[in-house]
Amino acid sequence: MSIITKTWTEDKIRAIIRKLDEKTGLNGAALPIAFNCYGESLGYYRYVEPKAFGFNRKFFNGYFTSEAEVIDVIRHEYAHYYVDAAHLERYIGHSRRETSHGADWRWACKMVGADPSRCHDAAAFIDRDWTVEEATAAYNADDVVNFDILSYLNRWHQIPADAETASKRLTHIKERIPDSYYEAGDEVLHPKRGFGTVVDAIPHDYWTQRLYIRFEDRSDGVFDAKDIFKIVDGVAIPYGTVRR
Ligand SMILES: [Zn+2]
Structure with a gap:
């Protein structure tokens, strides 16, 4: 009933x-x-x-x-x-x-x-x-x-990871390669497109994220974190660099 x-x-x-x-x-x-x-x-x-x-x-x-x-x-x-x-x-x-x-x-x-x-x-x-x-x-x-x-x-060309997997992957990256971990607002350098800002980041696989980036010329795009340099203290850091 x-x-x-x-x-x-x-x-x-x-x-x-x-x-x-x-x-x-x-x-x-x-x-x-x-x-x-x-x-x-x-x-x-x-x-x-x-x-x-x-x-x-x-x-x-x-x-x-x-x-x-x-x-x-x-x-x-x-x-x-x-x-x-x-x-x-x-x-x-x-x-x-x-x-x-x-x-x-x-x-x-x-x-x-x-x-x-x-x-x-x-x-x-x-x-x-x-x-x-x-x-x-x-x-x-x-x-x-x-x-x-x-x-x-339309933006990411993948479905979102479930919350648990996502948090596991992000923690993994944050702990092992903190200079290759991204959040919205991070400054980046793409070898061809120039400087830009991360608008959004999602976990991709075990080691990387996908980044939605807006560049200084106002163009945008989605990139694998492996292809991006992160600007840390004014220096462009290649993906996977571990500071000593
Ligand atoms: Zn059915």
Whole structure:
């Protein structure tokens, strides 16, 4: 039984999708939604044109269907849409043995708060008795992190490392080669582009960061820290230099 929505409609589903869009910067709410009865299938996202969402009206409005289940089904399909809209398969390995529920889809699930299991597991929702506050939070996607995936990919051409990996890598660099560790505001020298300032830095691999740099001539770009000199006390320090 639902706490807030007694009867699900296409509009109400679209409102849930719009709330997710507000967090992801995507535009899933613009897609058509087929809200019919589709036998066993609870929902789908159609990758091919015309792209669309589809949801099972009978399941959504079933007496034993909880709000938590409905919202998870919407988020599950939204995660498929997310993979498609962001072309996540270009950034996250997707082995050929995997169906549409590969590593890229699981990553998207994490970003939109969907349960990353391929098949809906009703048992997992049995003890999820939401209070009105919890249900409202889920409707509003309060638990979904605000992250503009397309601008991030556009700038960095990689997906962000998870927080734990990121902090491990940064600590590693900071401790071993502090003069090659970057933060926003650091002054740098690129052999061809000249002097510039770090606008943003992200961990790249175990030893380096990627730097978004604005140069004195107002041009900008993303570079591997290995190709950059850091200006420390007025001196240009090559990557990997350890002071003695
Ligand atoms: Zn699926």
